Amino acid sequence: MNAPQKKFALSAEQIKPLATGRGGCIATDRITVDGRPVGYMERQETTRPGDSGWRFTAGDENQAYMSERTNHQVYDVNTIANYSPDIIEFLDAPPRSAFERNAAGQLVKVPYGG
Template structure:
C-alpha cells in the first residue's frame, strides 16, 4: 500500500500470508525500511472501513520523526506481521489498547489508552 519509492527491508515478493486479511495499518519507516522490531503499538478507532486501527512504531522514533508524514505509510497488517511476527497474538485486541515490548523479549505489556 505504500506509495513512495522506498527500499523496504523485506521485498514485496517475500511477504507471506501470516494472518487473515484485517485491513490497513500505519507503520513508520523505522520498521519497514530500517528493519527495527515493533516496540510500541496501539489500536484506535478505525479511520474508515479499510482501516484496522493499528499503528506501529519501533519505539525509538523522536517526536519530530513521528510527526513527519514522509516517515509513515499504510500497509496491510499482514505486512507488518512479516517484519515482526511477535505482534500476531495481540492483533485481536480492541480499539483503545496499547502495547509496549518487554525489552529483550517477544512479549508485550498492554494498557488502555486514555481518551482525549
C-alpha cells in the same frame, strides 16, 4: 520534486500470508525500511472502512520523526506481521489496547495512551 523511492527491508516476494484479511494500519519506516521489530503497537478506535485501527512503531521515534509524514504510511496488517511475526497473537485485541516490547524483547500489554 518527487520523493525518493523507499528501499524496504523485505521484498514483496518475502511477504507471506501470516495475518491476512485484517485491514490496513499505519507503520513507520523504522520498521519497514530500517527493519526494526515492532516496539510499540496500539489499536485506536476507527470508523474508516478497512482501517484496523492498528498503529505500529519501533518505539524509538521522536515527535520530530513522527511529524514528518513521509516517515510513515498505510500498509496491510499482514505486511507488518511479516516484519514482526510476534504481533500476530495480539491482533484480535480490542480498540484502546497497547503493547510494548520489554527489556527481555517480548511484547507485553501496557496502558493505552491514545
